[in-house]
Amino acid sequence: MSRLINSSFSISKFINVIAIGRNGRFMSSDLNKTDEPFKVENAKIEEAETVDVPPPPTEKLLVLGGNGFVGSHICKEALNRGLTVASLSRRGRSSIKEPWVNNVQWHQGDLLSTDSWKEALKGVTSIISCIGGFGSNSFMYKINGTANINAIRAAAEEGVKRFVYISAADFGVVNYLLRGYYEGKRAAETELLTRYPYGGVILRPGFIHGTRQVGSMKLPLGVIGSPLEMVLQHAKPLSQVPFVGGLFTPPVSVNAVAKVTVRAATDPVFPPGIVDVYGILRYSQQR
Structure with missing residues (x-):
């Protein structure tokens, strides 16, 4: 247990990783860099929303x-x-x-x-x-x-x-x-x-x-x-x-x-x- 507390990867950061993972977001291999993945993910969402989808066929x-x-x-x-x-x-x-x-x-x-x-x-x-x-x-x-x-x-x-x-x-x-x-x-x-x-x-x-x-x-x-x-x-x-x-x-x-x-x-x-x-x-x- 002492090894986990003394490591550079703190418990608070571990919780952040779990929360981000549940939202479907993926982080880079460097767990300390949390800002960059959010920027990439938001860019992907914005791009997906602008895709033209044809309307369903009308009866x-x-x-x-x-x-x-x-x-x-x-x-x-x-x-x-x-x-x-x-x-x-x-x-x-x-x-x-x-x-x-x-x-x-x-x-x-x-x-x-x-x-x-x-x-x-x-x-x-x-x-x-x-x-x-x-x-x-x-x-x-x-x-x-x-x-x-x-x-x-x-x-x-x-x-x-x-x-x-x-x-x-x-x-x-x-x-x-x-x-x-x-x-x-x-x-x-x-x-x-x-x-x-x-x-x-x-x-x-x-x-x-x-x-x-x-x-x-x-x-x-x-x-x-x-x-x-x-x-x-x-x-x-x-x-x-x-x-x-x-x-x-x-x-x-x-x-x-x-x-x-x-x-x-x-x-x-x-x-x-x-x-x-x-x-x-x-x-x-x-x-």
């Missing part, structure tokens, strides 16, 4: 029907998350007069005419479809079924990684009154689950509420939807009643649908398959 999201009620909220949500966003619809650019609209790549095309829109798939990593409509049974099947099936097949051929389809909850007896609508929806769901067993997500909301732009008017659908959502989300057993149970499906806000949809389209760990309205409500409350 490009294509929203089918991005100029509609639900689609516009999805576009806005995706832009807020820093995504590159494009929209494809028959009308093209949205009529909404808000700044975020200028940040969307608007494409015009008809999903029933494949040649008019395939160019919009270039560089797309994920797709969200809000395509749907009402009319005669044959028209509803084409819009809700055939158009979406065309999009799903084209996306799979192009190598798009994920596809999210906004379908509709079962409303019991209403399904029979809108046969073409629901048959089209279910046909598109089957195609999606077949083509995208690991990257396909189907959302089945019921009534979607929020402020809806109709021409120059704004309809505050949340005035009705929000109270019903608060009440019916706790009445899940009623939704299991045969034939009429679907009428007790709780409404969900358009913001919640947009949040969950964008997450499903971009989060690789989001589970594939069908998400019902209760799942949408649950996922929308997560950060």
Whole structure:
């Protein structure tokens, strides 16, 4: 012990060496020269910080029907998350007069005419479809079924990684009154689950509420939807009643649908398959 104390290498210097070593710094062979290594190390750190690192690749999201009620909220949500966003619809650019609209790549095309829109798939990593409509049974099947099936097949051929389809909850007896609508929806769901067993997500909301732009008017659908959502989300057993149970499906806000949809389209760990309205409500409350 006396040899260590009497040597030129004191205990205090030994402690300094240990501390410096733990910080990942290396000293010269002369342990008495402690200033020089710090200068070299600091120079190395400063140099490393100035190296240009390319940014990570940007996810490009294509929203089918991005100029509609639900689609516009999805576009806005995706832009807020820093995504590159494009929209494809028959009308093209949205009529909404808000700044975020200028940040969307608007494409015009008809999903029933494949040649008019395939160019919009270039560089797309994920797709969200809000395509749907009402009319005669044959028209509803084409819009809700055939158009979406065309999009799903084209996306799979192009190598798009994920596809999210906004379908509709079962409303019991209403399904029979809108046969073409629901048959089209279910046909598109089957195609999606077949083509995208690991990257396909189907959302089945019921009534979607929020402020809806109709021409120059704004309809505050949340005035009705929000109270019903608060009440019916706790009445899940009623939704299991045969034939009429679907009428007790709780409404969900358009913001919640947009949040969950964008997450499903971009989060690789989001589970594939069908998400019902209760799942949408649950996922929308997560950060």
